[in-house]
Amino acid sequence: MSNFRPDHELHQRRRGRNFGLLAVLLGFVALVFLLTVVKVQNGGKVEAFDHTARPSLTTPEGGQ
Amino acid sequence: MSDTSFDSSQTTEASFGDYFALLKPRVMSLVVFTALVGLLVAPGSVHPVEGFAAILFIALGGGASGALNMWWDADIDRIMKRTQKRPIPAGKVTPDEAFAIGIALSCLSVIMLGLASNLVAAGLLAFTIFFYVVIYTMWLKRSTPQNIVIGGAAGAFPPMIGWAVATGGVSIESIMMFAITFFWTPPHFWALALFMKSDYSDAKVPMLTVTHGRRNTRIQIFAYTVLLAALSVGMSFTALNGPVFLATAIILNLLFIKGAWTILRRNEEQAEGDNYAAERSFFKLSLLYLFLLFTAILADAVLVRMGVTFGGWV
CATH class of the missing domain: 1.10.357.140 (UbiA prenyltransferase)
Incomplete structure (x- = not known):
């Protein structure tokens, strides 16, 4: 029988490292999600050219 | 096995x-x-x-x-x-x-x-x-x-x-904040190099203490401190003008120059005698210096946002 116990100090260190990495990754995902929400909300109108004439894409009379 | x-x-x-x-x-x-x-x-x-x-x-x-x-x-x-x-x-x-x-x-x-x-x-x-x-x-x-x-x-x-x-x-304001930290760095690190004694020479890193001697390093610390003081107080009259920054810069620079002057006047025997107390204290002061000076810049900006004025200062 091995005396390779689950509560070995090495396992505690690995567990700490894995949970640390999990927390970092979850934090990163949450931050990217929040950033996306903020960028979309503050980004103004997002309207791409789709080969169709639209009043919002035409230059107003007077040239400006 | x-x-x-x-x-x-x-x-x-x-x-x-x-x-x-x-x-x-x-x-x-x-x-x-x-x-x-x-x-x-x-x-x-x-x-x-x-x-x-x-x-x-x-x-x-x-x-x-x-x-x-x-x-x-x-x-x-x-x-x-x-x-x-x-x-x-x-x-x-x-x-x-x-x-x-x-x-x-x-x-x-x-x-x-x-x-x-x-x-x-x-x-x-x-x-x-x-x-x-x-x-x-x-x-x-x-x-x-x-x-x-x-x-x-x-x-x-x-x-x-x-x-x-x-x-x-x-912009000019951000360049000034850059300049403060830039001129603060040499006295901060040379004070550290003085009390870390042989660390840099053992590692063959050409710090000023190793290449030009410890006496010369003391002179350079004082020179850069005076330069930093002139620069930071002078900035109070340009883009970083604010009463909190000016008052903080004057007080901190007086303390900083006093510390650098003490370092300048000491020799190695005196420094060894009290285990580089003045150099260690100058190093700690340098950390406080940067923290308080940037806090003062922030305080002036907060005052401006709050609409507080001091007779045309902000």
Whole structure:
């Protein structure tokens, strides 16, 4: 029988490292999600050219 | 042998804290604070989430450059007493791991800062990492006693990056904040070099104490302190004009010059006699100096936003 116990100090260190990495990754995902929400909300109108004439894409009379 | 037991003391597997220590958390705190001040005092507003993300990625970029610095300097970190407990010389993290973490976090921080704020801020962060790792760590540190004078620019960029996050550009105010940190760096590090005694000569790093002697270093500390004082007080009458900044700059610079004067007048016998008390105290004061001066810049900006005026000062 091995005396390779689950509560070995090495396992505690690995567990700490894995949970640390999990927390970092979850934090990163949450931050990217929040950033996306903020960028979309503050980004103004997002309207791409789709080969169709639209009043919002035409230059107003007077040239400006 | 069928015994599968092993001794954990023989393993060098790193903990999460060892990887975090690669990012030089104490240096990172200075980066975070000065970048935050740069961001907050800049004209214009940034959404709190964007601001938080920007500061986080600036800190991450600073940390990444710290990891690359530890990767490159692992040989001299083993020799110097001050750095022997760092993760690589302590045998907790391998140089390859440090290199991989440094490169990965550098790329991640620059890309994410570009996405979270703008390309100017991301470009400045990329340049800061390049300057610290390639120009300072790989080139200047081992080749010239001007290493920390020129290399100090790397530590001076964060407030400019914070400013760029808010404005998308560079201006005279952000350059002034850069200048304060840039001229503060030499006296700060040379005081450290004085009381770390033989660390730098043992590691063959050409610090000023090693190449030009300790007496000359004392003179240079005083010269740079006077220069810094003139610069920071002079700035109170230009773009960084504010009553809190002026008052803080005058008080701090008087204390700083007094400390540098004490260092100048001492010789090595006196310093050895009290275990470099004046040099250690000057080093601690230098940390407080930068923190309070940037706090004063922030305080003036807050007063302006609140509409408080002092007879035409702000």
